[in-house]
Structure formats: C-alpha cells, structure tokens
Amino acid sequence: MSERDDHELRISKIENGTVIDHIAGGHAPDVLAILGIGSSTDEVVSVGMNVPSDRLGHKDVVKIEGRELSQDEVDVISLIAPAASINIIREYGVAEKHRVERPAVVEGVLSCPNHDCITTDGEPVTSRFEVLDDGVRCAYCETILRENLTEHIDV
C-alpha cells in the first residue's frame, strides 16, 4: 500500500481547504496551536498522527475544511515543521502545492519572551524576529528563542 493510499484510508478527503502534510511525527498539536485551533473550534479538522511516511518515518497530517492558510501562518508553521508541505484543496483536487520555506524574518506572529523587551511594553510596535538556522531572534532585544516556539505564537 502506498503512503498516499494509507492516509486516504485513515483521513477522508476534503472538498475545499488545506492539507498540511509531512509534519514531523507528534507536532500536529503545535500546528493546530499556531492556527488557533483548540478544543472549542467550530472548524472541521482531521488530524493524523504518527502515520507511516517514506520520507520522515512517521509524520503527522492536518486537514482543515474550508480554510486556506495565510502566508503569516505558513511562515510560523515553517519554524516548527520545516519539512511540511501545504496543499490547497479546491473541489476535492490539489489546486496548489507548496513546500514551506523558512522566511528570513517573521513579523507579528511571535511575542518576545523577554519581559524587559520594549515590544512587551505597550509600545505601538509589531514584533519582529530574525529566523536563524536553529531558532529565532528578537529584532529589538536580540533574545534568541530555540525551544517551545509554540508557547510564544501570537497570530
């Protein structure tokens, strides 16, 4: 059975929306957190976790009915799921397919964990983080954040 056949058995096709594929195994909840999807969501969401994958060994898959992701959302997903692919689904078919690319900078999507940073001080400023090979760095106070990025998502 091919990888594709395997997921289709596990998670049904969607008519319109987004499929986020090739998320590293166990990170689907982080992607849901980035997208603001929690237990009280009204959205129709399918999640496959630790699905066998030729490329990753095990992967997670998230399918969201009726929603196409914004570039900001894709940028943040790229930070925690750099191998992910984004499939935009229209009329049951793949209309667009993108590999995520780590941007040089993410703006307005993370909050700085440094309580002494000027961005946490009520100033009219949008958070800005430089993307490093292994984390992100606040463009204002220069704090480097490598772990637990999802705790600082502010999309």
Next chain:
Amino acid sequence: MLDRDHVITAKNLSRADIETVLDRAAAIERDPPDRDRHAGRLLGLCFFEPSTRTRMSFEAAIKRLGGDALDMGPVDSSSATKGESLADTVRVIEGYADALVLRHPSEGAATMASDFVDVPLLNAGDGAGQHPTQTLLDLYTMRENAGGLTDLTVGIMGDLKYGRTVHSLAYALTKFDASQHFVSPESLRLPRSVRYDLHEAGAQVREHEDLDDVLSELDVLYVTRIQRERFPDENEYRAVAGEYRIDAETLDRARDECIVMHPLPRVDEIAPDVDPTDHAHYFEQAHNGVPVRMALLDLLLDDTDDGEAVDATEDDSANGGSR
C-alpha cells in the same frame, strides 16, 4: 562621515566607523573646535533611567561644540508617568531637537525609537542590552594607553550577563581581532545572544571563573560591578563577589603595562589602593566621554552644518594599529 544615521548598537558600527570617531576625538583633543561650531544646534536628552556620567558628558559635549541640550528631566516628572509611549515621546522631542540621546530601561528601546524619528538617535543604554557610545570611549582609552587596538588581549570581568557596556565592548573588540577573556561566576556569563554573535563573527573568546587563569596575559583588564540586585539570594552574592574584587596586590600578578578600566560607578570591585598605580585608567576613561561624544555629535551633525570638519588626518601617531 559616519556610514549611518543612528548609533544603536556596537554590532552595527564598522571598524571604519569606529576609527573615524576615534580619529575625530583625537583631533578635537589636539585642537578643540571653535565654540560656535554647532551654534544653535540642540541635543534632546531623553533619560528614562538615572545617569550622571553619560548624561553630563553628552551635555558637556554639545555645549563645547557651541550647541545646547534640552533635557526632559527626571522620568518621574515626565509625560511617561501619564502613560505616554516612548514612540510618542521621541516623536515629540524630535520636533525640538537636532539629535536625540536615549537611555531607557527596556532592551531594544533605541532600536524601536529609531524607527519613529528622522533625526540622529544615539543609544545611551537600553536595559541590559547595549551602550555603544560607552564602547567608543572605552576603545579610545585603550587606543591611547595600550598602544593601539589590534591584537590586544583583553580581560572583561564582572557581571557579563546584564552588563550592557560589556556586550557592546565585546562586539567592537571582535572587529579589531582582540583576544577576549571573559571572567565571571557561572551565573553571570555572557547571554546567549552575545555568545551567538561572537561565535558567528569568529571572535577569539575564552571564559574563566578565576581571574588568575589569565591575568598575567592581559593588556587590558576591564572590570564591571557584580550587581548585588541580580542575585536572588544575598548569600549567593557574597559567595562570589569577593572573588571578583581587585586591589593593588592582585595587580602584582599583572603585566606592568596592563591597564585597568571600569565604566564607573564602582562600588568595591576595585580597591582604592589601585587608584595611584600606573594601572588605573578609569577616571581618564570617564573624562574621555566628552571628546568622544563631541566627535560623534560633530560627525552626526556635520551633514546639515556649514562648518568645516575638524581635521582628523594630521598627527595620527596615536591612531595606528601597531603596538
């Protein structure tokens, strides 16, 4: 001319920028400019934290250039107490002044403020972040007293984690290929972001907990205060503080030419018996704040002035990189 409009972090000052400022400062010391060189120019002093040396040396610098300072006064009597944002404050004061000096307790404050103003903005300390103009006077003092800036072996001791002067100095010394030795208790080591930058820049860096590991190699020993308020436990502070205090006897183990510097104010990390020794250069270092800040303001204000630039090309014997 400086290749920038604002002075926010030492990381963004090129070696050429630094040398331009230091050369200009040396020229100003040799041949002070006319008292009306920047007549009519106003420098806005926005100090959201107490300061004596930095504030007064900027004020002295602009006045010695013929200009004047506008001081927003103590922060507890400023509009900040009414809840005005920093972004609004600097935009307002920009309308009154030709350049701004900002000290603020929040890290990144100067970076943010510079996004809101068109006049030159100088970072005079942003929390535990950066203090680039202090670094310029530190480098000037080293260049004048340690035989140049290239190939120096510099020990930096004290609170390296929260010491903004240390962070700026480390970036600047890297541009001159200095060998840097950081001496501190484990809990006050350099922050992750500075270590990252030094690594990326290929800096020659070693870290120590004991000054004696490196003291005899140093051309410069730069001491900063171990900040008692940073320790959650007074006993923990007392356990380390004594290890990072120097006196004249400590310096018996240093090279005769080793110069001792400190951004001041000191508390007890340098004993008074060091003051009369040839090692002590911290008061001269503080005095250098005026010519160096005069040089910086002169360069930044030059673009819109009609005045002739101070000639920094003659008698550069003190400017060389050789030692």
